[in-house]
Structure formats: structure tokens, C-alpha cells
Amino acid sequence: MNPKQTKPINQHLQRLSVLKPFRTRLLLGIAVMCITIVIELAYPKALAYFIDHLNSAKIDSSWIKNFAGIAAIVLVIQALATTLRYYIFESTGDMIVTTIRQTLFSALIRQDIAFFDKHRVGELTNRLASDVEALHDTLTMGLAISLRSSLVFIGCTVMLISISPTLSLILLIYIPLSLWMTDWIGNSLKTSAHHIQEKKAASNSVAQEYFSNIRLIHAFNQNKLANDKYADTADQALQVILRNIRLLASYRGLSSIVLYLALIITFFLAADLISQGKLTVGEFTSFIIYAGMASGSSSAISDFWSDWMRTLGATERVFEILGADDAKQAALKKNSDAIPNDGVSTKNSFHLQGKIQFNNVHFAYPERPDTAALTALNFEIQPGEKIALIGASGAGKSSIASLLLGLYPVNQGQIYFDNFLSNDSNINAIRDHIAIVEQEPALFSGSIYENIAFAIADREVALEEVIQAATKANAHHFISGFPNGYDTVVGDRGVQLSGGQKQRIAIARAILRNPKILILDEATSALDSASEALVQAALDELMKERTTIIIAHRYSTIKKVDTVFVLEQGHIVQQGQHQDLIKDSNGLYCQLMSAQISGNHT
Numbered sequence: 001m002n003p004k005q006t007k008p009i010n011q012h013l014q015r016l017s018v019l020k021p022f023r024t025r026l027l028l029g030i031a032v033m034c035i036t037i038v039i040e041l042a043y044p045k046a047l048a049y050f051i052d053h054l055n056s057a058k059i060d061s062s063w064i065k066n067f068a069g070i071a072a073i074v075l076v077i078q079a080l081a082t083t084l085r086y087y088i089f090e091s092t093g094d095m096i097v098t099t100i101r102q103t104l105f106s107a108l109i110r111q112d113i114a115f116f117d118k119h120r121v122g123e124l125t126n127r128l129a130s131d132v133e134a135l136h137d138t139l140t141m142g143l144a145i146s147l148r149s150s151l152v153f154i155g156c157t158v159m160l161i162s163i164s165p166t167l168s169l170i171l172l173i174y175i176p177l178s179l180w181m182t183d184w185i186g187n188s189l190k191t192s193a194h195h196i197q198e199k200k201a202a203s204n205s206v207a208q209e210y211f212s213n214i215r216l217i218h219a220f221n222q223n224k225l226a227n228d229k230y231a232d233t234a235d236q237a238l239q240v241i242l243r244n245i246r247l248l249a250s251y252r253g254l255s256s257i258v259l260y261l262a263l264i265i266t267f268f269l270a271a272d273l274i275s276q277g278k279l280t281v282g283e284f285t286s287f288i289i290y291a292g293m294a295s296g297s298s299s300a301i302s303d304f305w306s307d308w309m310r311t312l313g314a315t316e317r318v319f320e321i322l323g324a325d326d327a328k329q330a331a332l333k334k335n336s337d338a339i340p341n342d343g344v345s346t347k348n349s350f351h352l353q354g355k356i357q358f359n360n361v362h363f364a365y366p367e368r369p370d371t372a373a374l375t376a377l378n379f380e381i382q383p384g385e386k387i388a389l390i391g392a393s394g395a396g397k398s399s400i401a402s403l404l405l406g407l408y409p410v411n412q413g414q415i416y417f418d419n420f421l422s423n424d425s426n427i428n429a430i431r432d433h434i435a436i437v438e439q440e441p442a443l444f445s446g447s448i449y450e451n452i453a454f455a456i457a458d459r460e461v462a463l464e465e466v467i468q469a470a471t472k473a474n475a476h477h478f479i480s481g482f483p484n485g486y487d488t489v490v491g492d493r494g495v496q497l498s499g500g501q502k503q504r505i506a507i508a509r510a511i512l513r514n515p516k517i518l519i520l521d522e523a524t525s526a527l528d529s530a531s532e533a534l535v536q537a538a539l540d541e542l543m544k545e546r547t548t549i550i551i552a553h554r555y556s557t558i559k560k561v562d563t564v565f566v567l568e569q570g571h572i573v574q575q576g577q578h579q580d581l582i583k584d585s586n587g588l589y590c591q592l593m594s595a596q597i598s599g600n601h602t
């Protein structure tokens, strides 16, 4: 993804577009807010009226009572409207933030694996948490306050001009000056906010990485290294934040000088006007209150503007991701193949026999575009055929599995499943027919039931089905030995289980998936020999009539498959049955086998 390509033309409108679904609530909030503004604007006028009435007429108790009565009613309306306004804007703020978080999470989870190779987990969780939070205050309360302040400002300006056009002239200098200052600070804050979020995300990702490798940290006594690294990244974030605070503090100082200068000039001018009889004391009192309200509103607007610019900077990455995802989804919709790709299982409506064909496939990882991981790969696997991929470490075995799962796009060539060319728009449907058992099985922190039932995405899985799969994978015995059985929580990434137990759960998951294509990455290596035999039997049963790709090192596995592909530096150097390959004593296969046999003997 190139962020520059997806950069919005108008960032302001893009941010505001998230308000759209909430427009009814927001319009209601604005209506209520207008009531409070009208009342606020009426206060000083009423005060001037009150003061000048006291000065000019005899004190009439019924007039005062009426005045107090009306004031009390207005106050109650004001209180109710303020409560409602606060509730509407605050709650809408949280709704918006939650919606954006959900949308961002779906956009992130849909990203290509290459994206996750590039971005660290801590950084991404930071985007979800603090970057999105930045929108909360500015988008609702901030926007509402600034809208209210703008209306109050306009109302006050009208009032000020109507009271004394001469005094109001000062505004002509004050307003443009403060607007210019606001714009200047806003742009600086936007840039620094972007840097702050980047630094915070980097710091979070360091913490996350060390927490997730906590056993390693303790085992190698590396607490100090972890502390130093985290302290360093947190310090870097602090430095950027401090620079930002210094900028903001200078701005506040400068704008208060400008404001007080304007006030002093106003007082001198007003004294002159009152002495000439062109202004009453009541009018001057209300003028000062309106001027105070106008300056309060203008600083609220400028505060909002600086917050808004900061939010634009802080959420730049979030909206880049959302923009790129929208573009990708739109492109997918446009190019959609015969097979739908909406993330919903299509297993029942789309059938595969299980034939696989690699047609001159070249592949380099996006993070290392200049180093080929696979070159000119050509092979065909017939439905139900079992093949083994063997080769030295780094030869490209796992890369082939990744390409089968469509985790990365190929640089050149094609991969076909039956007669379907694997591509972005049909890969979800194809994946529905593939199951993988990894060397280090990935488990979630939920229960054993949830981890096995994870195999099926489109429906609720009955406990009996899970038990059946676990029984075939020789896992039922140990699972039922736990006090909570299938409800046993396995801990973060399955930390509360042994390696062999984790692997059997992963096998049960694959059995439950009932796929046409199986990818096994040395699936039985962590089992003891007794359970290995049982699981191997279950796997043999499972492999029947299914295309199976085994990333294998072990002699016993290799002997059983129909074809062995021997890989060296990303391409196939030998291919055939074990008994034929072994005859070529100069071949890589023979070398790998003899290395393994001598390894087993030592």
C-alpha cells in the first residue's frame, strides 16, 4: 500500500465524513445548542436594560418580580438545553469513536500479510486505541463548541456594532490578527501531532514485543535491555511532546498579550465616548460583557482549530489505512470473479477437486523485493495426491505454503486451483477448502472448544463435532482429563498447554475443517512416539482423497508420499518418488537424506 496514493485530497472533509451516519443526532444537538446561544446572547442585553431601568425609573417591585420570574424560566430552559446538548454530543462522540475503531479493525484484519511484516503489533494496537481516541473530543464536543462559539461570536459582533460602531473598530484589527496566529499554530501542531503519534506507537510496540516474549526476557536475564529500550523510546516520545508543549505555551502567551492590548485600548476609547455622552454606563457594561464573550468564543474557536489540526496529524495513519481499504474493497467489487470474496464462507456453493498448478511462479517478499524466495517454479499436484517439500532451511518450503494460502501476491506466473486462477477476488473462497497445521500451532487465548471450532467460520459448531475431531486427533483423552474439559482456557497463545497438546488441537482443527487441500508443516514432530502413531493414523485417514502438501524433513513421512519436490534456493532441483530419487547418489535428495540419517544416529 502506498499511503501517498491514497492521501485524501481534502483531509478536513474526510474526517468530517465520519459524522454522516450520526447527522440526525448532531442536528438535534445543534438545535438545542441554538437555544442556549440565544439565551446567552440575551443575558448582557437584559443586564443593560436592568441597569439603565434602575438608573432612570423609580424602583417598581412588580417590575422587578416580573423580571425575576422571566429570568428564572429562562434559566430552567437554559439548564435543560445544556444538559441535553452535553449528552447528545458526548454520547455521539463515543459512538463515532467506536464505529471508527470497528471499521479500522476490519480494515486492519483484511490487510495483506506483507502489511503485518512491516508494521509491529504494538503499533497497530496503538492506532486502534490512542489515534482513534484523538477524534473523540474534536469531532463532537469540540466541533459543537466551536460551532456554538462561532455563532456566539457572530451574535456578539452584531451586538457590539449595534452598541458602539466606534469601539467595535478595534475588532477589525484584533480578529484578523488572532485568526492569523491560530492558523500558524494549527499547521505547526498538525505536523508535531503526527510525529507524537508515530513515537508513541513505536514505544507501545516495544512494550508489546517484550511482554509477548516475557519468558525469553526472564530466561536470558534481559530485564535491563527491555527497560533501556522502552525508556529510550518513551523518552523520544516525550521529547516530541515537550517540543509541542513549548510551541503551544508561546502561542498562548502571545495571544493573551494581543487580547489585553485590545482591551486596554477599548477602555481608553470608551472613557472618552462616555464623557462625550455618546455611550451610557449600561451600554458600556454590556459592551464589555459582549466583548468578553466574543473574545472567549474566538479563543474557543482557535483552541478548537489547534485541536483539530492536531487531530488531523494524529489520525493521518488511521485514515490512510481506511482510505486504502476502501479503495481495495471497491476494486475487488469491480473485478469480482465468479467466486465471491466477502469473507463469508462459500464452501457449500463453490467446489474444488483439489488440483494445484504452479505456472512459472517467481516470488520475492515485499520487504525484500531484491531477494528471490522462489524462482521459476513449475509443478502440478493432482487431486488427492500427496507431495512432500524438502530442502535445507531457507530453501522456500514455507514460502510455497504462504503462496498457496494467498498470503502474498506472486511477482510473476500463476497459481491455479482446479481451473481457477488464484487472485484477490477468489482467495477467500479457495481458502475455505484449505487447512493448515503449522509446526508451532497458533492458538487463541479462549477455550479448547473455541480453538478447535475456529476451523469453521460460517456456522455454530456443535460440541459433538469438536469432540469427534479431537478424538480422531488423539486429543480427546487429555482434554477430558482437564477439570473444565473443552471449556479449559488455554492461556495467551496456548501457553498453558504442552507443545504436543497444542499440536493435537491444531490437528483436530484441521480435521474439523474437512478440507480438499491440506498443508502439514511437520505436524507430528512434537508428539511422543505413542501418540504420534495414533495421530499419524488419524492424519493418514484425513489425507485420504485430499491433496496434501507436507513440509517434511523426516524420512518416515517422505517415504509415504506420491511425489517429493526437492527445493534449493527457491527452485525445484529434483522431483519424483523416494525410491527413484535415492538412486541418484549425487543429487541433493540423497545428501539431505544421508544428513538426516547420520543425524538420527548421533
Ligand SMILES: Nc1ncnc2c1ncn2[C@@H]1O[C@H](COP(=O)(O)OP(=O)(O)OP(=O)(O)O)[C@@H](O)[C@H]1O
Pocket: 117, 365, 367, 368, 373, 391, 392, 393, 394, 395, 396, 397, 398, 399, 400
Ligand atoms: N516474511 C518474510 N519476509 C522476508 N523474507 C522472508 C520472510 N519469510 C521468509 N523469508 C526469506 O525467504 C526465504 C525462504 O524462506 P522459507 O521460510 O520459505 O524457507 P523454508 O524452506 O521454509 O525454511 P525452514 O525450513 O527453515 O522453515 C529465506 O531466505 C527467508 O529468509
